[in-house]
Amino acid sequence: GAVVSQHPSRVICKSGTSVKIECRSLDFQATTMFWYRQFPKQSLMLMATSNEGSKATYEQGVEKDKFLINHASLTLSTLTVTSAHPEDSSFYICSALGLAGGRETQYFGPGTRLLVL
Amino acid sequence: GENVEQHPSTLSVQEGDSAVIKCTYSDSASNYFPWYKQELGKRPQLIIDIRSNVGEKKDQRIAVTLNKTAKHFSLHITETQPEDSAVYFCAASITGTYKYIFGTGTRLKVLA
Numbered sequence: 001g002a003v004v005s006q007h008p009s010r011v012i013c014k015s016g017t018s019v020k021i022e023c024r025s026l027d028f029q030a031t032t033m034f035w036y037r038q039f040p041k042q043s044l045m046l047m048a049t050s051n052e053g054s055k056a057t058y059e060q061g062v063e064k065d066k067f068l069i070n071h072a073s074l075t076l077s078t079l080t081v082t083s084a085h086p087e088d089s090s091f092y093i094c095s096a097l098g099l100a101g102g103r104e105t106q107y108f109g110p111g112t113r114l115l116v117l
Numbered sequence: 118g119e120n121v122e123q124h125p126s127t128l129s130v131q132e133g134d135s136a137v138i139k140c141t142y143s144d145s146a147s148n149y150f151p152w153y154k155q156e157l158g159k160r161p162q163l164i165i166d167i168r169s170n171v172g173e174k175k176d177q178r179i180a181v182t183l184n185k186t187a188k189h190f191s192l193h194i195t196e197t198q199p200e201d202s203a204v205y206f207c208a209a210s211i212t213g214t215y216k217y218i219f220g221t222g223t224r225l226k227v228l229a
């Protein structure tokens with residue numbers, strides 16, 4: 001149980017275009033999902049907290065107009081990187097809050113590798 | 118806000134030896150500390166976690182200890198195997214938010 005998927009797994013786009021990444025909880029409902037960015041050989045940096053039916057909460061320094069988050073259902077959150085630039089190239093990972101042993105914990109998706117040319 | 122430091126950044130051990138990774142956190146309100154293992158290009162996998170109401174937890178070859186007073190927690194892997202080679206991240210969760218603040222990671226290499 002507690003499987004989280006992401007789509008696409010890999011995307012290459014031209015500078016200036018927008019890219020949408022989907023995060024799905026496959027076998028459980030997640031009212032809360034999280035979006036992280038991970039640069040090569042670095043840690044996971046929390047970008048925003050996505051709550052179903054409400055606006056996302058962004059971490060300091062993350063531009064909400066550039067990284068649009070929509071959590072329209074209990075199993076789906078999307079991250080849209082708008083007007084992508086080469087510096088946005090990174091590994092984007094989502095997680096969904098689910099139950100483990102009666103307590104909530106984060107389950108991670110497989111990540112999406114974004115390359116902006 | 119919460120800040121998590123992790124040491125060492127790289128660790129090489131001989132197969133069968135033990136490995137210890139240490140983390141410190143700054144926010145005394147943090148009450149949940151998970152450890153994740155991430156293989157190259159893959160998702161982080163939860164390997165063990167500990168809550169602030171206990172001082173130690175063990176799961177086969179993996180154990181975690183927590184010192185709330187000193188605000189540090191450690192991961193212990195015994196009888197290491199080559200398949201333990203990966204990057205390990207500690208995290209601290211801020212009370213009530215379920216947000217995880219991750220440490221900088223430790224690249225563990227187990228030499229056969």
